[in-house]
Amino acid sequence: MLDSLIQGILLGGYYAVLAAGLSLMFGVVRFINLAHGDMAVLGALSALWLVQSLGLGVPLAIVITLLGMAALGWLMQRFIFERALAGGFLVPILTTIGLGAALQNGMFAVFGSNTKSLGAHIGSLSWASWQLPGGIYVGQLPVYMFVTAVLVLGALHLTLTRTAFGRALRATSSDAEAASLCGVDPRRVQRGAAAIAVALAGLAGIFLAMRAQVTPFSGPMMLIFAFEAVVIGGIGSLRGTLIGGIILGVVQSLGALLSPQISILAGHLVFLAVLGWRLSQLAAAERGGWRLALRALTHKPDVTGRKA
Template sequence: MSAQIINAVLLGGYYAVLATGLAFMYSVMNIINLAHGALIVLSAYGLWILGSDLSVPLPLGIAIMGGVMFVLGVVLHRMVLARASGGGELLPILATFGIAIILDNVMFQVFGADSLSLAPLVGDLSWASYELPGNTYIGKLSVYVLVAAVVIIAVLEWMLRHTPLGHRIQAVSQDRATAALLGVDTGRTAAIATGVALATGVVAAAALGLRSAWGPYGGSAQLLFAFEAVVIGGAGSLWRVLIGAMVLAFAQSIAAMIHPQGFLIGGHVAFLVAVFLRLRGGSFSLKSLFGKGVKV
């Protein structure tokens, strides 16, 4: 039982890494980025190119791809999201859905349908483990991913609360019109926030590539896990996303204990319960489903 609890916590760390960028982008811009999973897969391909073709060490590759995805996020906001955000809640969602479809097919044409993995680039990290008392083993990679999730969330929360950029992001997320009247460049702030959201996805891409093989259409599964974690936890605080990721992982683990094929079903049930509780007695909206934006 103790091993199952530990493994559920570690799996929750992976889901938290997946969900942080999605929650951060929604909290700032009230946009559900349906291209989130495809962008993570794109980052994984970038890490694979840097590691296999250019022999760049993975930590340096993550830093390089983080910068690339930040710039891509700024460009994506300027060219697509800023224009779509004036069309109500639905248009930005459709725009990101279109981006996801384009990315999926471009990656298929460029990289083919074969699955790739980052595991050969890092020695035995993907399967090495720590031994705990009671003859219990936990994967080193899973521990590192959990630590990365906590560090990323802590850094983003600190940035939101203690830096001028963070204060501007909070102002934009709570009332864009008022923030503009107070002199905040709302477009630039939202573009930077989008870049930050995409940059955090590079860590998720590294975790994905080290945990398993992926293909060009693997983004939809990652988006589903991230989406469920955000809805379960709520987007009002990134720490709540970590809690939602843990609840999702524990629900899957409990369901797997009941029936071997119940792993994914348990997570979906937890998601549906969260949706029911959030929408109970009210009408459907993105805010009722996800919660409000970031706040101090």
Template sequence: MTNQIVQGILLGGYYALIACGLSFMFSVMRIINLAHGSLAVLSAFALWLLASHLHVPPFLGLAIVLPLMAVIGWALQRFLLERSARGGALLPILTTFGLAIVIDNVLFEQFGADTRSLAPFIGSLSYDSWEWPGSIYVGKLAVIIFATAVVLLGGLQLFLTRTGLGRSIRATSEDPDTAGLVGVDARRANALAAAIAMVTVGLAGAFLGMRATFDPYAGATQLLFAFEAAVIGGAGSLWGTLVGGIVLALAQTLGAKVHPQGFLIGGHVAFLIVLFIRLYTSGLGLRGLLRFSTGKVS
């Protein structure tokens, strides 16, 4: 049981990493990016191309891919999300859904349905481990991913609270009109936030490729894990994202211990339990949820 808990906590670091950008964009721009998983897979394919064709190691390739992802995030906000947001809350969601379909199918057209992995390009790191007391083996890559998630979330928290740009982003998320009155450029703040979110997506895609296999349509599964972790931890909360990722991963690992098919089921059950608890504690309830779904909640 101890081994399952340790492995679940480490897996939670990956879920927190992939949920970080989703939660960050929602907290700042109130947008649920349904292309989140597909963009992570796009970064994984970019690193795979650099490694397989140009012999650039994945960790070195991040120096190329992460700035590229930042540019994609900036362009995505300036030319798609910003304009679609003028049409209401639903249009940006539909826009990112369409973007996900485009990315998935372009990747499929270019690379086919075969699965790829970055594991062959990182040597023994993909399978090396440390032995802890009690015959517990902890993967080195899993520890690196968990540490990266903690450092990234902590760095973002410090950025938002201790820097002028971070405070501008927070002010824009609270009230863009009032922030504009005190000299904050809301467009610039949102574009910067989208660029930062895409950098986290690029990191998540890199570790996805290192720890597992991926294919052009793997984005939907990653989006699901990211969404569940973000909701469990409280959408918009950075440290809550880490807690949500750990809770989701523990539910999955313990579910797999109960039944071979319980890995995904355990995570979904944990997500639904937390979701309904949040609905009831917020005073929404089932009746309110039905009213919300029909658009009758003010």
């Protein structure tokens, strides 16, 4: 039980990295990239290809992959998403779904359907663990991944709050037009944000490839997990994303105690519950809060027009 709890928290770091990219795109560029999970898989398979076919070392492969993914994000924003965004809310959804289908099947055609893992290339790290007092074993890899996740999100947070780019990004996110009046080029900022978001997706994909296996069709599930973490933690804050990721990780690993099927289902149910609760809060707020909403239900409206 405690064991699962710790594993769940550590898993949360991976989900947070996955979700942070999605959240950043949604916050700054204002659309949900439905191919986010597929881009993560692309990152994972590219890193694997660099290691297995070109014989590069794992750290070098990771660096190259992340740079490549950032460049890809920039290019996608420049040549696809910018155009898509001009077409209202429908076109980005259609475009990114098409992109997802193209990526999944393209990767399937290029890399084959075999499940792949980086686990074999990172030596003892994939199974080494520390023993905590109380006879609990904690894998070294999950701990390193969690620490990396926290560092990356922390660095991102500092970038957003302390640098000129971060200021421009936050300004663009709250009002692109006003930002451009103040001398910020929103397109450049959005391209930068897309580069960061896709690089984060690539990092999450590499994490997945290290701790488990990846297939070209893992993307949609990763997208769903990312979205769940974003919604559970609340859109628009990196701390919330980290918390959402941890909650999702804990719920999934506690659910896995019962059965592997329940693990994922538990995540879905918590997501739907959080979403439902938030929607009900919104609906109540529209009617002047819960008390008024309930009163409106129990008391019949006064048809005579007299003040109650």
